[in-house]
Amino acid sequence: MKQEFPVIETNRLILREVTKEDAHDMFLYLSDKDVVKPMGLEPFQTVEDVWDEIKWYKSIYEEGTGIRWGITLKDSGKVIGSCGFLNMIPKHYRAEIGYELSREYWGRGIASEVLEAVVHYGYKHFQLERIEALIELSNIQSQKLVEKNGFTREGLLRHYEFACGKFEDLYMYSIIKEDLKLI
Template identity: 55%
Template sequence: MTEPLDRFPVLETNRILLRRIEKSDAQDIFEYLSDKEVMKHYGTEPFQTVDEAIRAISRYESLFTEKRGIRWGITLKGDNKVIGSCFFYDMDAEHYRTDIGFVLNKNYWGQGIAQEAVKATLNYGLEYLNINRIQAVIEPANVASQKLVERLGFLREGLLRSYEYFCGKFDDLYMYSLLKSDFNPEE
């Protein structure tokens, strides 16, 4: 990866700003990570307290300082409220790859915000971090997220059987990937 992650990168699109998540954002984070509908395909139980959001924000900070990932808070321009996040995790500089994830407050679903955030994140990772492969694991029932990544050029590589243990059962996940050579930032 070519650009050092010494300074937290702020990304901007026409409608949104992707910025560092601060402790002061805990209530905003709690608002959507405590929502059962939002968390349905997330792989963890909905948050029960704001303290869980505060601990999560500390983990996001560690992810960045340890150079294992970057988690951006999604805000609408002109409004500092965090309405979701888009993130790289399990970054592997030696192999030029990372995983990507995203989550959005349901009040903002269906407006293209998640796609705009993911596209900006992809562009940053591929161009500035020199990542070659970005992968996403998505539950088969999460059709909306599958369609989102497919619109951005991801290809479904296969089914990861019993890949994740959640709520007392093993879940299958689809593996999607996007290679640097697949991505067209103009689309």
């Protein structure tokens, strides 16, 4: 029997599974080059591109290699971004965390609220020991976000990924359970 997709609630937000009905909301931010560039993606061109993204979210959850929550506003239910784990390796109790947020909501503390909730969920429900964040050198805001939330920069991964036609260097950040005194 398939497990029900978990829902996380914070003060202002509900993190839930996205559906095809959310595609138009998601297209608004996934078509913004400043939102998707740090993800190593080109701006989405059509709502159908978003459907493929939603299918990918569903596939990583079903395969057990990740989970991606849609970030929704409590008052409207509008999807304004996503956050979740990928490359989950249960044998090693680790996963990568990723996120994006509509530009309209930058600078309001939403990403921090989401990151804290998802990190805590990962430790409690997936028994993670280590959560990694891979961040482009030019993405200063994301670096500040993870540092504010207890992550430590461990080093530079040279030419770690090939995205948007070129090799990208990434900073490796991590947080381990003991950093948050969650043991």
